[in-house]
Every structure is written in C-alpha cells, then in structure tokens.
Amino acid sequence: xxxxxxxxxxxxxxxxxxxxxxxxxxxxxxxxxxxxxxxxxxxxxxxxxxxxxxxxxxxxxxxxxxxxxxxxxxxxxxxxxxxxxxxxxxxxxxxxxxxxxxxxxxxxxxxxxxxxxxxxxxxxxxxxxxxxxxxxxxxxxxxxxxxxxxxxxxxxxxxxxxxxxxxxxxxxxxxxxxxxxxxxxxxxxxxxxxxxxxxxxxxxxxxxxxxxxxxxxxxxxxxxxxxxxxxxxxxxxxxxxxxxxxxxxxxxxxxxxx
Numbered sequence: 001x002x003x004x005x006x007x008x009x010x011x012x013x014x015x016x017x018x019x020x021x022x023x024x025x026x027x028x029x030x031x032x033x034x035x036x037x038x039x040x041x042x043x044x045x046x047x048x049x050x051x052x053x054x055x056x057x058x059x060x061x062x063x064x065x066x067x068x069x070x071x072x073x074x075x076x077x078x079x080x081x082x083x084x085x086x087x088x089x090x091x092x093x094x095x096x097x098x099x100x101x102x103x104x105x106x107x108x109x110x111x112x113x114x115x116x117x118x119x120x121x122x123x124x125x126x127x128x129x130x131x132x133x134x135x136x137x138x139x140x141x142x143x144x145x146x147x148x149x150x151x152x153x154x155x156x157x158x159x160x161x162x163x164x165x166x167x168x169x170x171x172x173x174x175x176x177x178x179x180x181x182x183x184x185x186x187x188x189x190x191x192x193x194x195x196x197x198x199x200x201x202x203x204x205x206x207x208x209x210x211x212x213x214x215x216x217x218x219x220x221x222x223x224x225x226x227x228x229x230x231x232x233x234x235x236x237x238x239x240x241x242x243x244x245x246x247x248x249x250x251x252x253x254x255x256x257x258x
Contacts, residue, residue, distance in 0.1 A: 003058050114136050123161070193232065
C-alpha cells in the first residue's frame with residue numbers, strides 16, 4: 001500500500017521557512033496541541049493529502065503527540081481520517097518508556113498495528129505495552145551507520161520489534177539502501193521511500209531522481225523479499241511546499257508497482 005507520511009509537511013506551520021527540523025517540529029506541536037482547533041487543523045491537512053491522490057497516511061507525532069493527545073484529540077483524528085476515506089497505516093511518534101502506553105492506545109484507536117519511529121530507554125520497559133495492545137515497533141534508522149547497528153536496537157525487543165527502512169537516512173550515512181534492505185530482510189516492517197541530495201549532513205531531501213538514492217531499485221529489493229507492508233513516501237523540504245512533488249512520486253511508484 002502506498003502512503004505518505006505527514007512528517008513531509010514538517011515545515012508547513014513555519015510557512016516553509018524552517019530553521020532546522022526542530023523548529024518545524026516545535027511549531028507543528030504548538031499548532032496541533034490545542035484541542036479546540038485540533039480537529040479543524042487535522043481536517044485541513046488530511047484534505048490536502050487526499051487531494052494529492054493518497055488513500056493511506058502515516059500520521060506523524062508532531063500532528064498527534066502522545067505527550068498531549070487527549071481522548072478528544074484521538075476521537076477527532078479518527079473522525080477526520082474516516083471523513084476523508086483514508087487509512088492510517090502507521091503511527092510515528094518518538095517512543096520512550098513514559099510515552100509508549102499512550103502511543104499504543106492511539107495507534108490501536110486509529111487502526112494502525114505498526115508504530116514506525118525511533119525510541120530511547122530500555123526496550124524491556126517498552127515491550128509490555130506493545131504486546132498488550134497488539135502493536136509492533138518498527139525502529140527507524142537515523143544515526144545508525146549499518147544494519148548491524150540497527151539490529152542491535154531491534155533485537156532487544158524480540159518479536160514485537162522490527163525495522164523501518166528510511167532509504168534517505170541510509171544514504172546520508174553513506175550506506176547503500178538496497179543492501180540495507182537485503183541485510184535487514186524479514187525484520188523490515190515499514191518503509192520510508194526518501195531521496196537525499198548527498199552523503200552526510202545536512203540531511204536534505206529531494207524529489208526522487210534528483211538525489212543519490214536508487215529508489216526504484218529499493219522497491220525491487222523489497223519485492224524480492226516479499227515485503228507486504230506500506231510504502232510511505234517522505235519528502236520534507238524546509239523551504240517549499242512538497243505537495244506536487246509528493247503527487248508526482250505517488251504516480252511514479254504506482255507505475256512501478258503496476
């Protein structure tokens with residue numbers, strides 16, 4: 001299933017004049033946290049996602065954060081998703097022991113069986129909530145330089161942990177994304193299809209084909225593995241609205257899969 005992550009719009013609340021990821025993340029949380037306006041804001045965002053031709057979405061934690069999400073927030077999110085005919089394939093907030101129970105409750109309420117995110121803290125303190133709610137944590141690679149480093153984090157969680165492959169971050173770390181997919185194999189539970197302009201920081205995303213990630217070859221590698229999860233398109237420029245690029249990438253991916 002093809003989806004788009006709402007993290008692609010991290011710069012939206014800054015007017016696409018972001019001073020780094022943290023700036024966009026902070027303003028997104030500040031904009032979406034007030035329950036009085038949450039439903040309207042999320043409805044507007046999801047309407048735009050639907051207009052781009054997507055019928056599945058990965059809901060980013062900046063737009064529904066377990067740190068502030070009340071039952072009213074979650075109910076409004078559920079209604080907005082249904083109203084726009086969308087499916088939430090993955091919920092993606094940062095996970096730590098103090099937040100995992102609430103994150104699992106939100107994922108289950110939205111019908112998502114996978115949380116695709118990084119985590120901090122002791123895996124033993126995270127696993128029980130995942131098991132209780134029937135949710136799996138697909139740990140996303142960022143700082144990890146090799147799949148072996150990522151597997152060290154995954155293995156601590158047993159059967160309820162797996163991997164989110166972020167193709168752009170593998171390239172940023174100078175590791176071949178196709179090789180990473182092949183080495184992670186059955187551990188792959190979720191995928192971010194992302195291109196970046198160059199190895200190393202800054203982590204500057206771009207439209208597929210304008211960077212260094214062989215996205216089509218990544219898709220073929222996933223097909224060889226028999227991967228059946230979501231393919232989440234991600235592109236989060238700091239200085240412009242990615243909407244039309246996201247639409248074009250969706251069309252391209254649909255053609256590859258047809």
